[in-house]
């Protein structure tokens with residue numbers, strides 16, 4: 001099939017591109033290269049440089065490339081930046097997505113697969129691991145924007161018959177990750193430790209996240225395509241909560257525990273907990289995480305080591 005991946009030069013998008021190429025699909029990556037990199041893109045995939053909010057240009061790409069499937073990952077994905085500039089965040093993450101949804105109806109796209117977030121959508125809740133049925137109370141403009149696209153997807157499905165899946169990821173980590181994403185702390189710590197610099201944990205380090213390895217996320221995206229008739233919202237997480245102190249210790253082991261655990265000032269307003277229930281995607285797609293945190297950190301460490 002011919003598949004357009006917005007954000008295809010980014011961390012997660014490029015892994016999805018690799019999986020799709022390996023499965024015999026024709027892949028076009030659409031990316032403005034604001035954080036993505038050309039070298040991430042599979043050599044068998046084509047790159048088109050464009051911004052999702054350049055409405056005319058994007059329509060031209062739909063008309064010319066005639067994709068059958070859209071994977072939509074292009075986003076302003078820095079949670080803190082969204083707090084500083086909600087307008088910029090909404091422009092890319094809501095209007096950019098809406099543009100793609102309108103075009104998907106107009107050009108009869110067969111399936112629209114969206115990268116949403118469970119990490120930033122549900123907000124703090126005692127109902128953990130959190131299922132998709134939980135009422136969402138996002139604590140950032142980024143989370144609000146992702147949630148509004150989830151709601152638009154349902155609208156486009158109900159009213160225009162658009163077939164979709166929205167995958168709500170936990171905090172995704174692994175090779176090619178950059179320091180700005182939801183699991184950015186792993187890249188920040190590794191970059192510092194490889195330079196021999198001391199990492200500093202914000203606050204007490206007890207805030208928890210659900211860290212899910214990027215190849216598991218890419219596999220969930222492939223299953224969303226292969227289970228063609230399925231529509232809806234699915235969490236993609238591990239059901240395991242890890243706090244920043246545990247994460248620091250796990251990484252520090254690869255440096256022979258040479259760094260002491262140092263704490264700085266806490267960041268105000270940061271979500272305290274996050275952990276996702278993955279029963280629904282397990283039941284409907286047969287997906288489960290295969291890479292545990294220990295193994296995932298080891299392979300992320302190896303990747304950074306090869307590039308230091």
Ligand SMILES: NC(=O)c1ccc[n+]([C@@H]2O[C@H](COP(=O)([O-])OP(=O)(O)OC[C@H]3O[C@@H](n4cnc5c(N)ncnc54)[C@H](O)[C@@H]3O)[C@@H](O)[C@H]2O)c1
Pocket residue numbers: 006007008009010011012013030031032033034035036037050051052053072073074075076077092096115116117118119168169170171172173178181182183
């Ligand atoms: N990394 C995580 O932990 C995580 C968790 C939940 C959801 N997500 C979502 O997954 C998607 C991919 O995230 P990632 O971690 O791979 O980040 P990333 O920054 O590596 O990927 C985003 C890509 O989109 C491109 N892009 C940004 N703005 C664009 C625009 N206006 N037009 C065209 N391209 C644009 C960037 O250049 C980059 O290649 C995002 O939608 C993000 O919100 C990520």
